[in-house]
Amino acid sequence: MSDTPLAAVVAPPPHDRPLPEAVRLLARRHRPRSYEAIPWLVAIAGYFAFPDYLQLGAQVFIAILFALATDLILGYGGVITLGQAAFFGSGAYVCGIVSAHGWTEPLTLVVIGAAAAALVGLVSGFVVLRTSGLTQLMLTLIVAVMLGEAANKATSVTGGANGLQGMVISPILGIFDFDLYGQTAYIYCLVLLFLGWLAVRIIVYSPFGRTLTGIRESEARMHAIGSPVFRRRLTAYVISAALCGVAGALLAETTSLVALDALSFERSGAVVIMLIIGGLGRLYGAFLGVPIYMILQDRFAQADPTYWYFWIGIFLLAIVLFARGGILGLIERAARLVRK
Secondary structure, three states, X not given: OOOOXXXXXXXXXXXXXXXXXXXXXXXHHHOOOHHHHHHHHHHHHHHHHOHHHHHHHHHHHHHHHHHHHHHHHHHHOOXXXXXXXXXXXXXXXXXXXXHHOOOOOHHHHHHHHHHHHHHHHHHHHHHHOOOOHHHHHHHHHHHHHHHHHHHHHOHHHHOHHHOEOOOOOOOEOOOEOOOOOOHHHHHHHHHHHHHHHHHHHHHHHOHHHHHHHHHHHOHHHHHHOOOOHHHHHHHHHHHHHHHHHXXXXXXXXXXXXXXXXXXXXXXXXXHHHHHHHHOOOOOOHHHHHHHHHHHHHHHHHHHOOOOHHHHHHHHXXXXXXXXXXXXXXXXXXXXXXXXX
């Protein structure tokens, strides 16, 4: 997680500091860094360098958006969750059901999926966020399991174990059709990932985001200074749910199929593992953790199709023991040593 000290989060600026200087400091902290362009340049280069893998690239972008949304509430907000698939699956199923019943415009379907997931987050958050620790963890898992069972039973609406089929997705803006090679899907998912990342970046560096970090570090102290802890966490929870819903809707649109695994525990667990690998509470942890996990999953499954999860576990243990803060945390420590 981020090593931001609590004092830096909650302490007011010194009274003798001129306001313009404080504003300039805030602007410098929010200013984009040159290294932040790296993942986007890599993604653009990948479009031209790997034309046969654009469909896979689109799925990677969807997983990154899902992980980024999860990190907002887990890494920054400190909410222990194993049920983010509830929001991902809600967005996917609602998008798919609406599409199968005649509304096929992709951008509005994404908005509808996000709204549905946000509603699930709002309702469940009123209960989940009033608890903590193991109780909170189990409640998040129960929400996802209940939605999964509901989707499995409502076969006339969701298709049950056979998956929701019959989706039709119109061309984006009436121009860009989803092609077999995944060119449109790649660019579409990349653009929405960028917008999602931009939203999370703005939130993280805003006073609201700093308050979230303070709540994660010491909830009792934030209560003591009068911060509306529950309301702030609930707001972040709903925003995270909405972004998860966008990711789910993108999966439905780019594959034209929604299956029960969209609400599965495996999906919730995998996204947490991805964040641990990349680095919890770090804006770019998802960008590292997702591709590394997906590459390892592919390699380990090829080498040992039956027990590949064992090797993922060994790798995760190594990360926890020797790379606190994930790969990104390791890179940050190495950079500090080089500067010394």
